[in-house]
Amino acid sequence: MEAAGVPRDSRRAPAQVSLRSEARLIERLQRGAFEYVTRYTNARNGLVADTSRAGSPCSIAVVGFALCSRLIAVERGWSSRRAAAALVLRTLQFFWESAQGAGTHATGYKGFYYHFLDMESGRRVWDCELSLIDSALLVAGFLCVREYFDGMGKDEASIRKLADALYRRVDWCWAQNGAPALTQGWHPDSGFLHYGWEGYNEALLIYILGLGSPTSPLPRDSFIHWTLTYQWERMLGQDVLYSGPLFTHLFPHAWIDLRGIRDAFMREKRSDYFINTCRTVAVQREYCERNPREALGYSRDVWGISAGDGPVAHGSAEFAKDHRHFGYMARGVPFGPDDGTLCPWAMLATLPFTPEAALIGTRTLLARYPQVCPQNRFVSGFNPTVNADSGGWLSAGWYGLDQGLLVMMIENARSRLVWSLMRRAPEVRRGLRRAGFRGGWLS
Amino acid sequence: MARSQRTAATRRKKTYDLVIIGAGPGGLAAAEFAARLGARVALLERERLGGVSLNTGSVPSKSLIRSATLFAAMREAARLQQPAQAEPVADLQRVIARLRRMQRRIGGYHSEARLKRAGIELHYGAARFVDERLIATNMGRFPFHHALVATGAGPTRPQIPGLIEGSYLTSDTIFGLEKLPEHLAVVGGGALGCELAQSFCRLGSRVTIIQDEAGFLPGEERDAAQVLAQSMARDGVTIRLNTSVTGARVGKAEVVLRTQNYGRTAEVQADRVLVSIGRTPCTDGLSLESAGVRADTATGIAVDEFLRTSNPRVYAAGDVCLRHRYANVAERTARIAVHNCLAKGRPMRHTALTIPWCTFCAPEIAHVGLQVWQARNEGIPIRTFTVMMQDIDRAILDRQDVGFVKLHSTGRNDKIVGATIVASRASEMINEVCVAMSTGIGLRELADVLHIYPSQSDAIRIAAMDLDEPLAPG
Numbered sequence: 054m055e056a057a058g059v060p061r062d063s064r065r066a067p068a069q070v071s072l073r074s075e076a077r078l079i080e081r082l083q084r085g086a087f088e089y090v091t092r093y094t095n096a097r098n099g100l101v102a103d104t105s106r107a108g109s110p111c112s113i114a115v116v117g118f119a120l121c122s123r124l125i126a127v128e129r130g131w132s133s134r135r136a137a138a139a140l141v142l143r144t145l146q147f148f149w150e151s152a153q154g155a156g157t158h159a160t161g162y163k164g165f166y167y168h169f170l171d172m173e174s175g176r177r178v179w180d181c182e183l184s185l186i187d188s189a190l191l192v193a194g195f196l197c198v199r200e201y202f203d204g205m206g207k208d209e210a211s212i213r214k215l216a217d218a219l220y221r222r223v224d225w226c227w228a229q230n231g232a233p234a235l236t237q238g239w240h241p242d243s244g245f246l247h248y249g250w251e252g253y254n255e256a257l258l259i260y261i262l263g264l265g266s267p268t269s270p271l272p273r274d275s276f277i278h279w280t281l282t283y284q285w286e287r288m289l290g291q292d293v294l295y296s297g298p299l300f301t302h303l304f305p306h307a308w309i310d311l312r313g314i315r316d317a318f319m320r321e322k323r324s325d326y327f328i329n330t331c332r333t334v335a336v337q338r339e340y341c342e343r344n345p346r347e348a349l350g351y352s353r354d355v356w357g358i359s360a361g362d363g364p365v366a367h368g369s370a371e372f373a374k375d376h377r378h379f380g381y382m383a384r385g386v387p388f389g390p391d392d393g394t395l396c397p398w399a400m401l402a403t404l405p406f407t408p409e410a411a412l413i414g415t416r417t418l419l420a421r422y423p424q425v426c427p428q429n430r431f432v433s434g435f436n437p438t439v440n441a442d443s444g445g446w447l448s449a450g451w452y453g454l455d456q457g458l459l460v461m462m463i464e465n466a467r468s469r470l471v472w473s474l475m476r477r478a479p480e481v482r483r484g485l486r487r488a489g490f491r492g493g494w495l496s
Numbered sequence: 497m498a499r500s501q502r503t504a505a506t507r508r509k510k511t512y513d514l515v516i517i518g519a520g521p522g523g524l525a526a527a528e529f530a531a532r533l534g535a536r537v538a539l540l541e542r543e544r545l546g547g548v549s550l551n552t553g554s555v556p557s558k559s560l561i562r563s564a565t566l567f568a569a570m571r572e573a574a575r576l577q578q579p580a581q582a583e584p585v586a587d588l589q590r591v592i593a594r595l596r597r598m599q600r601r602i603g604g605y606h607s608e609a610r611l612k613r614a615g616i617e618l619h620y621g622a623a624r625f626v627d628e629r630l631i632a633t634n635m636g637r638f639p640f641h642h643a644l645v646a647t648g649a650g651p652t653r654p655q656i657p658g659l660i661e662g663s664y665l666t667s668d669t670i671f672g673l674e675k676l677p678e679h680l681a682v683v684g685g686g687a688l689g690c691e692l693a694q695s696f697c698r699l700g701s702r703v704t705i706i707q708d709e710a711g712f713l714p715g716e717e718r719d720a721a722q723v724l725a726q727s728m729a730r731d732g733v734t735i736r737l738n739t740s741v742t743g744a745r746v747g748k749a750e751v752v753l754r755t756q757n758y759g760r761t762a763e764v765q766a767d768r769v770l771v772s773i774g775r776t777p778c779t780d781g782l783s784l785e786s787a788g789v790r791a792d793t794a795t796g797i798a799v800d801e802f803l804r805t806s807n808p809r810v811y812a813a814g815d816v817c818l819r820h821r822y823a824n825v826a827e828r829t830a831r832i833a834v835h836n837c838l839a840k841g842r843p844m845r846h847t848a849l850t851i852p853w854c855t856f857c858a859p860e861i862a863h864v865g866l867q868v869w870q871a872r873n874e875g876i877p878i879r880t881f882t883v884m885m886q887d888i889d890r891a892i893l894d895r896q897d898v899g900f901v902k903l904h905s906t907g908r909n910d911k912i913v914g915a916t917i918v919a920s921r922a923s924e925m926i927n928e929v930c931v932a933m934s935t936g937i938g939l940r941e942l943a944d945v946l947h948i949y950p951s952q953s954d955a956i957r958i959a960a961m962d963l964d965e966p967l968a969p970g
Contacts, residue, residue, distance in 0.1 A: 180759060242759030248710035248738070251718055281872045283718075286902070288882040290968025321877065335968065345897065386721040387884050388900065390726050487830030 085429025099144025117194030118457020164223030202450030224264035232471035265484025297385015309473035313493030357399030520547020522830035585700035681766035689772035716881030879905030890950035
């Protein structure tokens with residue numbers, strides 16, 4: 054099968070790879086991912102579509118990734134600084150001026166934002182929740198652009214002012230709902246979601262941002278309370294702080310340089326979050342090599358089990374007797390769920406951690422299944438077992454989260470740009486310190 | 497001898513050494529143990545011997561699960577047949593008839609005749625305390641030196657507007673069904689709710705389970721609950737998590753439940769509804785206050801570590817006073833209570849017990865000892881060694897490779913402090929860990945014990961071996 058945009062040379066999986074040897078491939082795929090951001094942004098307000106599908110609303114998390122991607126584009130020469138600053142400013146202005154309130158059609162409340170917004174009006178859609186993690190990803194984007202746009206021009210000064218104000222507006226303590234740890238969100242009809250964050254996951258980012266807030270700082274104990282739910286396990290040959298889906302590890306790392314700094318938990322385990330993600334990659338590779346569910350395509354060099362689109366159960370979704378496929382879902386290993394669906398973008402997103410595994414995996418995937426990367430952009434999900442005769446099940450279009458994350462992770466591997474910017478943010482350093490992180494660049 | 501002295505002597509003679517209220521697993525075990533110690537024992541039962549476990553709990557549910565497992569196996573076998581067979585659907589009357597035969601057989605071990613031969617006085621009737629040393633039923637009065645309350649717990653009644661008594665089933669009534677429900681709605685995702693939801697699905701009912709939490713089995717390890725949710729979904733159970741039932745409409749042949757999931761309302765229409773939202777200690781009608789016994793409606797009778805109530809002559813055991821509401825705990829704590837009130841020697845603490853428990857779904861979920869979060873809350877550094885059943889040869893051969901073994905040991909040495917096993921026979925496998933924990937066998941010794949190959953319990957040895965294994969290269 055000839056896939057558009059995938060040159061013939063990428064069909065071979067080379068034995069030896071490095072960032073340098075694969076520079077052209079990496080550049081092409083990073084640029085391809087960034088072009089999603091360009092193509093699916095509403096230039097009037099900076100909102101970015103959740104997916105490329107017709108009628109898709111905006112996802113605030115994608116906006117956060119997109120804000121950061123725009124400055125990466127400047128550094129890569131894909132965009133002018135002035136144009137990027139203008140669009141970033143429009144985005145910040147939109148969020149600053151959008152309706153905050155407890156009503157069902159606001160854009161946000163208490164400085165947080167609803168998960169999905171109308172691309173034009175920016176109002177809440179789909180009866181969605183006020184989402185803590187998606188708000189945190191957006192707010193991280195605010196801080197990132199504040200640190201990058203340090204010029205004297207009017208736009209850049211406005212960016213710094215607005216980004217700072219937007220961060221300060223978030224009422225992190227409110228999101229505890231009187232409990233020691235954070236909730237997952239709030240719904241205008243039914244109040245706080247009645248479950249919190251259990252076990253290690255992407256909530257690390259929320260805690261760091263919340264602990265660092267100058268206006269509504271989370272208490273130190275909130276982080277300790279959350280980490281009490283951590284699970285440290287020896288599994289598939291690795292000692293890991295367990296979290297099944299790959300994205301849960303990657304989201305905090307996309308923003309924050311967690312290399313060599315340790316909180317109390319990691320000091321006790323003599324590890325750190327960066328090493329932990331390297332080991333998680335090892336678990337993923339080992340699992341896919343063992344391939345217990347006998348999925349087609351899985352191997353030591355084709356892995357990447359995370360949140361993404363996937364095939365749905367055959368027959369009636371409501372009462373089908375065979376619910377082996379889950380649609381869009383956070384998949385994880387080794388405890389599942391695993392329905393044979395891979396996230397083709399996920400291997401490359403681990404480039405800063407295990408570059409060789411990421412590049413060999415990506416090369417192997419592209420060689421075997423070039424259809425997963427139309428127009429140099431990875432699709433959200435791919436299931437080689439379903440519809441195997443016709444090349445496997447393939448998610449239609451693209452998802453913004455995957456593309457934004459990929460742009461940032463590749464940049465962190467190439468230049469450490471995002472990490473450097475966020476290291477400069479005093480709130481991030483304060484958040485990390487208040488969470489108990491010590492050592493490394495925090496010293 | 498003066499008249500007053502004679503009366504006192506007669507009263508002493510008629511006073512029971514031990515009066516037990518409730519003839520469930522705890523009450524029966526206590527009565528038999530006390531009789532063996534030579535005590536004069538009266539056992540008072542309101543309804544039937546065997547209590548919840550035999551009549552509406554463990555015994556009938558496990559029989560139903562066994563029948564359901566057979567139907568699941570038939571479906572699996574059908575995939576090996578040519579041509580394909582029709583979908584097997586159970587005849588519930590036959591399933592229940594089989595269940596009743598098993599109940600009779602198991603109940604026979606504690607029959608009235610056997611109790612009588614053991615010297616135990618059995619009396620039927622609702623018991624109540626008259627004062628601190630006297631219990632009465634409508635058939636007589638039972639003065640006691642010591643009393644033991646072992647009345648168990650019953651299904652918690654739902655507070656759902658419109659769902660009137662009689663319009664729903666509980667674990668007390670579901671085994672009286674004569675026909676397989678076409679669509680069974682199960683409210684509650686605890687152990688019994690999950691067991692029955694999966695069983696009825698496997699027997700051929702359409703099943704929807706509604707749980708107001710983010711996962712099943714709150715209190716169990718989240719990975720275990722995750723594996724169970726996947727298994728139930730694979731069986732075809734429709735799962736609605738984070739969903740509460742806000743109301744009900746009872747029709748002639750169906751019940752419509754109104755549900756709410758974060759502002760989204762929906763309806764579930766079913767021909768039968770099973771409510772399984774927990775168990776409430778059975779203290780109604782006991783007049784505990786007459787005996788100076790303190791109790792709470794939700795948590796039951798208050799006991800100390802020796803199972804003594806606020807009246808030092810009165811003890812309690814099992815579901816009526818403890819958080820762990822299992823037949824094995826009821827039986828063991830009842831023996832401890834008898835030991836503490838009748839036997840000589842040092843009193844025993846129920847808090848020292850190592851308690852295993854199991855949810856008998858497919859796969860089974862068994863646990864003993866500390867959970868990870870308990871250890872971390874108590875500041876106990878622990879290491880967890882995990883082996884997936886999908887990597888165990890026998891589990892692969894049996895096509896029962898869903899689940900895992902997790903052994904928790906203290907960070908300082910190889911002492912085992914807890915385990916969670918999710919496997920098709922986790923209830924059997926966990927016993928090996930219980931023995932190791934009770935006898936102080938550590939991970940290294942366990943790793944040295946030869947196990948049968950191939951066997952599913954070999955997963956425990958393999959997990960223990962990981963203690964001294966170096967990390968694998970990435």
